[in-house]
Amino acid sequence: MLFKQAVLDRIATGEIRQAFRRWQKPTVRPGGTLRTAAGVLAIDRLEPVDAGELTEADAVAAGFASRTALLAELGRSSAGVLYRIGFHRAGDDPREALRGDDRIGPAAQTALQARLDALDQRSHAGPWTRETLALIGSRDGITAGEIADRLGMERPALKVKIRKLKEFGLTESLASGYRLSPRGRAFLGRDRAGSDGA
Known part of the structure; x- marks a missing residue:
């Protein structure tokens, strides 16, 4: 509605x-x-x-x-x-407070990584969560159409996927397009740091 x-x-x-x-x-x-x-x-x-x-x-x-x-x-x-x-x-909306919370400790980071990994594993198109977050983080206002083109996905399917990231407090919708929330930026920074250190 x-x-x-x-x-x-x-x-x-x-x-x-x-x-x-x-x-x-x-x-x-x-x-x-x-x-x-x-x-x-x-x-x-x-x-x-x-x-x-x-x-x-x-x-x-x-x-x-x-x-x-x-x-x-x-x-x-x-x-x-x-x-x-x-x-x-x-x-x-409890997601608003969640999006603004950029104090992500190790346990919360691990839990978020596990939830994103589960989304990737259930996807018939292969892993998409980290690349989508990176694209959203590359420019405030990037649109679903732009992201879908970059990932080779249909726009409606991608929008459903991005809603799942929003549920985790990682992204937020703008009048046009998306941006990372403070929580999303903190998560992505720690996630990249962990990958670089692996």
Whole structure:
């Protein structure tokens, strides 16, 4: 469930507390959470709705200027069931604090190396984690397309892989492209030092 940045800014302030999506199968559930750039959202409710019954208040609560604007957005796709998703901001994304933590001791370094090695071993395309980190570290804002071209991968598949690095706190997304987080820079420096010393 994706949100535009302008919507995320208003979610962060609590101004927007619901959304509408058409799904064949919902990607969230009541009681679950969703990590976004605005923080972690707690999903309070999920219910199918009829577009014809939506009100001006529904539109405003979802961040739209009017019911007409909401219906125009929903009209872009007629596939799937229309759902109302109610939520509230439950806190900061724990990955943010992790990304900023560049104090990586030997045990944390070893654990991260093992996790990356496991990703490499499961990859049908061969090892990719260290080279991807090195490419991201070569220039802030390097895009998935550029990295995919360098690694000989399809862009969508690479983006899925980079999300895994983000889960470990090693990378962060920019408005365009990626960069290493402080944790990622610290890890890569120690990883290279260990390889050079081997």
